Amino acid sequence: MSQAISLHGLYYYFEKRVVSLPLIAVHAEGSIKDFVAQVKLTQTYSNDATVPIEAKYSFPIPARATVCSFVMIKQDGTRVVGSVQEKQEAREAYNAAVSHGQQASLMEQQTPDVFQVSVGNIPSNEQVQIELAYATELAEDEENDSIRFHLPVHIGARYGTPPQSAPSPFSSTAFISSSSKTPFLNIAMxxxxxxxxxxxxxxxxxxxxxxxxxxxxxxxxxxxxxNYARVSLSSDSALDKDFVLTIKSVGLDTPRCIAEPHPTRDTVALGLTLVPRFKLPDLSRQEFVFLVDRSGSMRRKRIEAAKKALIVMLRALPHQESLFQIASFGDYITFLWNDGSKPYNQETLEAATRHVDGMDADYGGTDIQYALEQCFRARKRDRPMSLLVLTDGDAWDLDRVLSAVKSAVVGTPANAFLRVSVLGIGNSASTAMCEGIARLGNGTCMMVGEEETSFTGKIARMLRATRTPPISNISVDWGRAAAKEEMVATSDEDEFEIVDETNEKRALNIFDETDDPIEVDSTLAPQPPPVVLPPPPAVQQAPFKLEKLFPTIRLHVYAILQGKAIPETVVIRGSTANGAEIELPIGVTLSRLQTAPGAPPAVHALAAREIIQDLEDGRHALVATLANSDDNDLLARTVKASVVRLGKTYSISSSHTSFVAVAESMHTLPPTSMHYSAPPQAHSPGSRGATSQSASPYGVRSGSSAAPAVHARDYQPSAISTAAGSRGVESAAPFPREGGGTRSLAPEEPKQSQADGQDFAASPPSKWKTSRSAPQPQAVRGAPVEDESSANALEALARLQSFDGCFSLEVLGIIKLATDIQTVRNMFPVGATDRIVATVVALAFLSMKLGAFLDRDSWEGIYDKAQQYVEAALQNMAMTETVDMLETKVAGMLA
Structure with missing residues (x-):
């Protein structure tokens, strides 16, 4: 296997050589408001060749984002604004313009998170700018009331064959670069x-x-x-890893619904989000399977972090009537137990722990489709199954991967349903694949960055979601059918209603702090006529059907309403298997996002993208509108027509729509006569069969379509990068430190540098002092800040927990007391065993010591299990003391 070839900028292939166009500048400008971010990327290239050329490059965006503006800017400043057309029509318009010597550009979606831009007839010794804008929703981060912004710069190594074929690899010595200036990067958020x-x-x-x-x-x-902040990054070197920004602010998790009237159309888009916080009894009799990527790219930090997370998560499994299994995959798949999942007990827990300790990243490439299919085939059929996937890979044939998940989920009985959740690790994990698997698997998806060496908290959140009973019949009342006076919500009663077995209602907080088909009118003919769609329905919702609602997992729901009337309140309703009924009214506010010039409104764009995603997933009611419900060809054409209409209406790129920009000029260039030969594929180490994708969004990818012109090398560069090193920042305002005391710095500079995170005081100053060495992270308002020693202590403590949740006095090898153990025993009621004493000591240590440095999600599973053990033991002994009372006593005796 050859090394991935690291190239920079824009390329074309000429006379068996890859020639680079100098990347003059890259500018990323973003705005974050509510739960939405708008990003504008501008890349400036220069053609230093002696002839006009046509070049191509690929770039990634988050799968949950949608490109909604595309502009080509000529050297004389002329802005050629791209328009959205049906994909084939856009390609034909572009090819026609290039063949006539016109300067043109085309942007096409290759996968939901990879786009390709073609720039034709770049004049000799001239510059060209490509400016595109996209909107993206934001995910929750580790802590409560925190969100995460992700600017991807890599297209990872992908298993299988890319969309456009390429011949066999050849030596990297065949690649040359023209002389170019150092790429210059600016990011401003x-x-x-x-x-x-x-x-x-x-x-x-x-x-x-x-x-x-x-x-x-x-x-x-x-x-x-x-309430405001500005973040910037400027670098003269290539950005070698994804850019991640996290923001913490009170109220980010609260239920919110924003309304966005369209400036030119008779529609209103609504975006609803909340992070539910509720607790239901664990789902009983379930099978848990951990599917762990052990391909070569998982080596070193990634596999070690995965092993630590697994050690803790194995202790968080329900100990009654649970089955579990660990599968490892790469080029092939193996199971810890070849004869199927085993009952969860002390013996199997210890065997699983030994297995995890022996894991290494030595399974070659990443064939995730085969691994998923084998897990589905081996599952038990008498109970629900939760499959948790940990991977850093991707597959070019995304449709087949997602089809495998969809086929496995569809048709499973209610008492043996299937959930698939994914933790995507590092730059190479595709958001399209990870989120697609979780979406069709009715599970959850979380992503961790390249530098995040601990993700126990995120996988713990996923595991908690798998233990939650399904909530069915979830619907959103968008206020179109009910009278306004029936939708008035009080600000302090955001509660669910539960009906228990006695028919007596009680309140269940899901937040403790505060079907519409697209009909078609088409007839069959020997030559299929164009599908004629009726006007859009009054309400278009995405997701089309809400299948899941999990605690601590952010929920996003969108709708496009016909008409300008804005509802005052929207209402979420649903029910659980045990008869609980939920209802949550949420007030509607106007969106504060400002539409970028030339771009569609962001909430409309995101809503349209989500509706398109449902159509592509087959989650719609179109089949019921067909004259012949068995006509699959008509259904496919109806889905395509619906996607095209949404793409054109709201100016977004999709699987069936593309942006094309053609310069209207009196002086056209002679069409280029040089011919393109498809460039080679290369393979990254540890990814057998994977095309090389170590790249930035400002570069190109291996594999291009052959076209009669000089084309860019469709290869992965690493186009922009920040300099190494980090600076720490200290706030000029005093705030408490761990162990007492405060720190206070005089204001000096208006800006600060930071490497990981900065906590701001409640009343921050207008200036900040910059420190040359990074201080230890400080907690704000009780928010935990994870460090490596605390994560190691959690892993060590988890290893000592028995399958039923209890601990032995071995914990005293990790937990230090301020007194002797006999004094601690004397605080317990007569008859309390050493296991009860040790378990309460562990509870106090988790909540009072580790809890100050680790996010609660990372240790809550083993804490809850230990607490349940002590509660049951005290009840059996008929003791009046509670777990909380004993834990409070012991907490004061910890060193």
Whole structure:
């Protein structure tokens, strides 16, 4: 296997050589408001060849994002704005323009998170800019009231054959680069929160952070200072890993619904989000399977972090009537137990622990489709199954991977349903694949960055979701059918209603802090006529059907309503298998997002993308509208027509729509006569059969379509990168430190640099002092900050927990007491065993010591299990003391 070839910028292939176009500048500008971010990417290239050329490159965006604006800017400043057309029509328009010597550009979706741009007839010795904008929703981060922004810069190594074929690899000596200046990168992000920002972190890079609104805003002096921030990064070197930004602010998890009237169309888009916080009894009799990627790319930090997370998660499994299994995959798949999942007990837990300790990243490539199919085939059929996938890979044939998941999930009986959740690890994991598997698997998806060496908290959150009983019949009342007076919600009663077996209602908080078909009118003919769609329905919702609602997992729901009327309230309703009925009214507010010039409104674009995703997934009611429900060809054409209409209406790129920009010029260039030969594929180490994808969004990818012109090398560059090193920042305002005391720094500079995260005081100053060495992270308002020693202590403690949740006095090898063990025993009721004493000591240590440094999600599973053990033991002994009472006593005796 050959090494991935690292190339930079834009390429074309000429006379058996790959020739690069100098990347002059890259600028990423973003705005974060509510739960949505808008991003504008501008890349400037120069053609230093002596002839006009046509070049191609590929770039990634998050799978949950949608490209909604595309502009080609000529050297004379002329802006050629792209329009959305049906995919084949756009390609034909582009090819026709290039053949006539016109300058043109085309942007096409290759996968939901990979787009290709073609730029034709770039004049000799001239520059060209490609400017595109996309909107993306934000995911929750590790802590409560925190969100995560992700700017991908890599297209990872992908298993299988890319969409466009290429001949066999050849030596990297065949590649040459034209002389070029060092790429120059600027990233500028503005953040606006609904409450004071308490923390901004950048776990991927060293950035400059400035608190307060942009002085350029017209009402700058009237805006709340601490609700705004600006983050910037400037570098002369290539960005070698994804850019990640985290924001923490009170209220980010609260239920919210924003409304966005369209400026030119008679529609309103609504975006609803919340992070549910409720607790239901664990789902009983379930099978848990951990599917772990052990391909070569998982080596070193990734596999070690996965092993630590597994050690803790194995202790968090329900100990009654659970089956479990560990599968490892790469080029092939193996199971811990070849004869199927085993009952969860002390013997099998110890065997699984030994197996995890022996894991290494030595399974070659990443054939995830085969691994998933084998897990589905081996599952038990008498109970629900939860499959948790840990992977850093991807597959080009995304449709087949997702089809395997969909086929396995569809048709499973209610008492033996299937859930598939995914933890995507590092730059190479595709958001399209990971989120697609979880979406069709009715599970959850979380992503961890390249530099995040511990993800126990995230996988714990996924595991908690798998233990939650399904909530069915979930629906959203968007206010179109009911009268306005029937939808009035009180601000302090955001509660669910549960009906128990006695028919007596009780309240269940899901947040403790505060079907519409697209009909078709088409007839069959020997030559299929174009599908004629009726006007859109009054309400278009995405997801089409809400299949899941999990605690601590952010829920996003969108709708496009016909008409300008904005509902005052929307209502979520549903029920559980045990008869619980839920109802949550949420007030509607106007969106504060400003539409970028030339781009469609962001919430409309995101809603349209989600509706398109449902159509592509087959989640729609179109088949019921067909004259012949068995006509699969008609159904496919109806789905395509619906996707095209949405793409054109809301100006977004999709699987069936593309952006094309053609310059109208009196002076056309002679069409280029040089011919393109498809460039080679290369393979990355540890990824057998995977095309090389070590790249940035500002570069190109292996595999291109052959076309009669000079084309870019469709290869993965690593186009932009930040310099190594980090700076720490200390707030000028005093705040408590661990162990007492405060720190206070005089303000010096208006900006700060940071490597991982900065906690801001409640009343931050307008200036910050920059420190040359990074201080230890400080907690804000009780928020935990994870460190490696605490994560190691958690793993060591987890190894000592028995399958039923109890501990022995071996915990005293990890937990230090301020007194002797006999004094601690004397605080317990007569008859309390050593296991009860040790388990309470472990509970106190988790909540009082590790809880100050680790996110609760990472240790809550083993804590809850230990607490249940002590509760049951005290009840059997008829003791009046409670677990909380004993834990409070012991907490005061910890060293």
């Amino acid at each position: 503005s953040v606006e929160a609904i409450a004071p920002i308490s923390k901004i972190g950048c776990p991927s890079h060293t950035v400059s952070t400035e608190l307060g609104p942009d002085p350029k805003l017209p009402n700058f002096t009237e805006l709340p200072f601490s």
